[in-house]
Amino acid sequence: MALPKNKETKAIIEKCLSQRFNSIMRHETRPFNESPHIIQHEGKVLKHNTLDDQDSQKTMEYRKAEFTYKPDPQQLISMTLEDVIKLLDEEAKNIGSQMAKHYFQVLSITAEEVGNVVDAKDQKLTPEIFLDAMRKISIPFDKDGNPKFNNMIVSEEMSDVWKNIIEEAEVNPKHKEEFNKIIEQKRKEYNAEQAGRKLVD
Structure with missing residues (x-):
């Protein structure tokens, strides 16, 4: 050429x-x-x-x-x-x-x-494992207090499995209650972190 x-x-x-x-x-x-x-x-x-x-x-x-x-x-x-x-x-x-x-x-x-790993130990994935993973991650929030969830990266083979698990965690009353508790705790942690940054600034 x-x-x-x-x-x-x-x-x-x-x-x-x-x-x-x-x-x-x-x-x-x-x-x-x-x-x-x-x-x-x-x-x-x-x-x-x-x-x-x-x-x-x-x-x-x-x-x-x-x-x-x-x-x-x-x-x-x-x-x-x-x-x-x-x-x-x-x-x-x-x-x-x-x-x-x-x-x-x-x-x-x-x-x-840092120990920020959830090991399923070859067990079947469950909503409990998903919730355990949620406890270990940092979640930011927008100005209205709504969570801004991070991207979740999974293989194509596991995408449907994880989708079903997350849907079950959001619908099942027991899991939904625990999910809401986790989000509320993450909101408190985020607000405290932002307040600390403002003091430093």
Whole structure:
């Protein structure tokens, strides 16, 4: 595939391909795209305070994801724009998948470290297990006091199972009462946290 000689046209094509690449890559990491991000320009040690006001320190392990494509010269000449787009799309998905896998690994390790894990121990999933998980997560609320529930990520095979469990927890009087108690407790925790932030500010 021959690129146009005009520099401005080449720059536009490169920009469009780059934007498409990033868009497809971010689609693979979409469960984490709305998570808070920070940029640390130097050093590997990150110090922060946890929600329970404990000092924490982490030594970061840098990761990189990249791809290299070395086509045969004759193959490169015969490639069409569609071929290039297909190649970039595949590599964008591959890199995005690598990043998402790493994110999940870090999330799993972090949750284990703080004990924020519910182990069903190979038992059948039940509303009780769902409620136990609800007790362990932090839930924010809007200005009217309504809970803003976090996204729940499950495999396609388990999506219907979890949907039925959540529906049962919301309908069954016993589970619904416990669910409401948990939400009320989370509301108190959230309000106390926000009040503490205002005092610091």
